Amino acid sequence: MSVTPEKKAPGVRVSGLSVVYRTQAGELPAISGIDLDLVPGTITGVVGESGSGKSTLALSLLNAVQPPGRISAGSVEIDGLGDVVKLRGEELRKARGRHIGYVFQAAQNSLNPLKTVGKQLLDLGRSHDVADLRGLVREAKDLLGRMGMDGARVLDSHQHELSGGMRQRVGIMLALVLNAHLVVLDEPTTALDMITQATILRIVREVHEERGLTTLVITHDLGVVAEVADRLAVMYGGQVVEQGPTMEVLSAPRHPYTQGLLQAIPRLVGDIDEARALPGRPPTLGTIPVRGCVFRDRCVLRMDVCETEKPPVVSFGTSIALCHAVEAAGRDGRAGSPRAGEIQEVVGAQGATGVHEVRGEQS
Numbered sequence: 001m002s003v004t005p006e007k008k009a010p011g012v013r014v015s016g017l018s019v020v021y022r023t024q025a026g027e028l029p030a031i032s033g034i035d036l037d038l039v040p041g042t043i044t045g046v047v048g049e050s051g052s053g054k055s056t057l058a059l060s061l062l063n064a065v066q067p068p069g070r071i072s073a074g075s076v077e078i079d080g081l082g083d084v085v086k087l088r089g090e091e092l093r094k095a096r097g098r099h100i101g102y103v104f105q106a107a108q109n110s111l112n113p114l115k116t117v118g119k120q121l122l123d124l125g126r127s128h129d130v131a132d133l134r135g136l137v138r139e140a141k142d143l144l145g146r147m148g149m150d151g152a153r154v155l156d157s158h159q160h161e162l163s164g165g166m167r168q169r170v171g172i173m174l175a176l177v178l179n180a181h182l183v184v185l186d187e188p189t190t191a192l193d194m195i196t197q198a199t200i201l202r203i204v205r206e207v208h209e210e211r212g213l214t215t216l217v218i219t220h221d222l223g224v225v226a227e228v229a230d231r232l233a234v235m236y237g238g239q240v241v242e243q244g245p246t247m248e249v250l251s252a253p254r255h256p257y258t259q260g261l262l263q264a265i266p267r268l269v270g271d272i273d274e275a276r277a278l279p280g281r282p283p284t285l286g287t288i289p290v291r292g293c294v295f296r297d298r299c300v301l302r303m304d305v306c307e308t309e310k311p312p313v314v315s316f317g318t319s320i321a322l323c324h325a326v327e328a329a330g331r332d333g334r335a336g337s338p339r340a341g342e343i344q345e346v347v348g349a350q351g352a353t354g355v356h357e358v359r360g361e362q363s
């Protein structure tokens with residue numbers, strides 16, 4: 001592909017970010033005080049059970065949280081754009097698409113049913129003042145071709161003529177086609193079969209490298225992050241409880257929640273019973289503890305202090321974990337005893353097969 005990166009991959013600094021949703025019980029926090037840096041040129045994976053706040057975080061990066069939700073505190077500083085939480089109106093519209101490409105979770109259903117994909121592509125180009133619309137179409141065909149589709153045919157199609165997986169890939173094309181340098185992909189491979197999923201992840205990685213992007217991938221599938229992400233953030237109850245280089249976090253998880261997630265992965269070899277589902281369920285809006293640690297109700301290492309005090313940020317090089325038990329175990333210690341050595345092998349061997357989703361016990 002003949003794309004010359006015009007801009008450098010931006011760094012992103014999320015600081016103290018909180019989002020609340022209005023409910024009958026008043027405004028309740030979905031994410032609280034998140035600090036997360038996206039390192040320029042890297043792919044960061046955000047993983048966590050359903051309801052942990054992953055999509056809310058993704059929307060906040062675009063300042064696209066809709067009522068009944070609102071960003072109640074914090075900032076999202078993006079190099080070249082400033083704090084997107086402060087952007088409004090036309091400035092914000094231009095930033096989305098041009099600077100920040102995105103695929104929302106329901107991408108399969110986000111196309112306009114009345115217009116062909118090609119027409120929607122041209123609308124997108126015009127709304128962002130793209131002078132070379134032929135070049136835009138060429139670029140779109142190229143991206144679709146690389147994702148295993150007949151670009152010309154897809155551009156001539158309406159939404160109903162495309163399968164869910166094809167629409168998902170069209171969504172990814174639309175996120176990349178304007179040459180944005182920050183790309184946010186929320187569950188980019190959910191609707192796809194395993195082979196297509198692997199292809200899409202390969203393309204996400206290739207395009208990321210070719211264009212010099214900063215990419216955020218939201219997923220509930222640890223296989224996806226193991227396959228594609230340089231860095232990993234683990235979310236629970238609206239907080240990032242652990243973050244660091246992907247392989248470091250997966251092979252030596254420090255937070256008891258991350259350990260629990262990894263222990264829930266079925267093994268390729270040996271006894272399947274060794275995969276232990278995390279007991280209990282994650283909190284929902286309104287049941288997230290406001291004091292102490294959000295994970296304590298399901299934590300095997302719970303201590304009295306977890307009831308009352310916010311967990312400290314314990315750092316290990318470029319990784320951090322927010323946990324009283326990790327702090328108590330000492331910086332070199334691991335809280336608990338995960339199958340650390342095996343994890344890398346298992347996740348690496350399974351690759352993006354989608355068989356190791358983040359699961360809790362259904363009680």
Ligand SMILES: Nc1ncnc2c1ncn2[C@@H]1O[C@H](COP(=O)(O)OP(=O)(O)OP(=O)(O)O)[C@@H](O)[C@H]1O
Binds near residue numbers: 030050285
């Ligand atoms: N529009 C809304 N109104 C009220 N509550 C909401 C709304 N959107 C999300 N929430 C709540 O906010 C919390 C975080 O939701 P979010 O969708 O960000 O989580 P998630 O980790 O992306 O989950 P999933 O993997 O299921 O998409 C959940 O408790 C959810 O029920």
